[in-house]
Amino acid sequence: MKVTVDGTAVLARPGQTVAAALLAAGRTAWRDTRGAGRPRGLFCGIGVCFDCLVVVNGVPDVRACQRVLADGDDVRTQHGAELPR
Amino acid sequence: MRVVVVGAGPAGLAAARAAARQGASTVLVDAEPSAGGQYHRGENVVVPQGVEHLANTTVWAVEGTRLHLRTGPADAPDRVARVLDCDALVLATGAHDRALPFPGWDLPGVVTAGAAQAMAKAHGVAVGRRVVVAGTGPFLLPVADALRKLGVDVVEVLEAGSPLAWAREPAGVFAGRGKLAEIARYRAVLPRYHTRSTVVAAHGENRVTAVTVAKLDRDWRVRPGTERRIEVDAVCTGFGFTPRLELAVAAGCLVDKGFVRVDDRQTTSVPNVYAAGEITGIGGADLARVEGEIAGTCAAGGTPSASLLKTAHRGRVFAAALDRVSSVRPGWRTWPDERTLVCRCEEVDLAALRTAVEEHAALGLRSLKLTCRVGLGLCQGRVCLRNAAELAGIPHDADRVSRRPIAAPLRLGELADTPLTPALEE
Structure with missing residues (x-):
């Protein structure tokens, strides 16, 4: 399966979550906080903490640890609080 | 009659199996793509026969015995809405890791023990290459071992408490002797296991690159002069568990000392609402399964066997001892x-x-x-x-x-597009 992460093609396995694919690709952070702009990535891993938010196909506030990738998904870093396109 | 079970971990699976066996029309609702919960994550869990499994389905509100559901990819805006009524409800929503704050705990690379375990079990992905595991309770060992099996260098496993406290719990040790014997499975990581120690700071600019670990006194205050610095690229932390109580609280269930209060039939304070597993006390998968079977049986109008009730009682003796031995001490507030x-x-x-x-x-x-x-x-x-x-x-x-009337995040468009009653065909 091929997906895009911040414009770069990344290979993903069916059933893989966004967070698993990002970690496997060597990323540890994929969100900047709204206040101090600090980097965040995986924290609770089970959908509770909302730290690992990404933008998927233009929709912000998607938990990377919960969302299973679909072929062709466009994933990008979320900067602060973003509005849907 | 219809029994709805929320949560497809060990407790929920057992409840659904028991309810279906009693002849109830049984629906098992779970937010994950496949059944099993955190405990069976990555395994191929077969849903019991006769059970309708609603995967990828979030229960975002409870009104009495009416549930509001959304089914579809996590946090997607176009999930399918459904309203589900039931005659009896079994809540088996589980728990998540408790994380305690320390300087640098917000750096990328610092994750909960549960996150590390989920990544390892479901995806075979390691959260780092050189890792320290820190927290309290027996759960740290399987997490460390899962990482080791992926080839991770588990530098140290730090237990803030002291397992010597089990010496004061003879009844708990006897009741949980099988569980305690499981620790032998993790002998490969035991040489790296240190007690009365923890991570007191994580260092790094945009990700963790090192930690300071230190010895703790009985109340978990840092013993000055014991600090050591260790280079790592990830930290896994877990100080026990917080039960996921939103739905139980929304259903009106009485909560006592942090957990849903149930009797020995797993009945909550609300008629026709049952609870099983970690939301009734942290006792592990074996106890969760037994409680689930009792809850599912009773929810469907059956009577659990005396031996099942006895097994549950024994499990609770162990869980109560585990709670005392692994309790979080107030000195953490100085970290x-x-x-x-x-x-x-x-x-x-x-x-x-x-x-x-x-x-x-x-x-x-x-x-x-x-x-x-x-x-x-x-x-x-x-x-x-x-x-x-x-x-x-x-x-x-x-x-x-835990009072969150909207128990799971919902986009405003979804809220605006919410059916108030079940569809006619139901």
């Missing part, structure tokens, strides 16, 4: 410094929390939230509210910390 975030979502540090209490007299949980925004972010206080209340010295009960 964060002024700049340490208490609330990760709203980026509220300890200094802001103290100002709210000392200068603005925020002496209750609600006024504390409204004064400094602690617990008002995206996670709705799931991670921080318990810690914030303890740091502020504010008494809190679990049901107030």
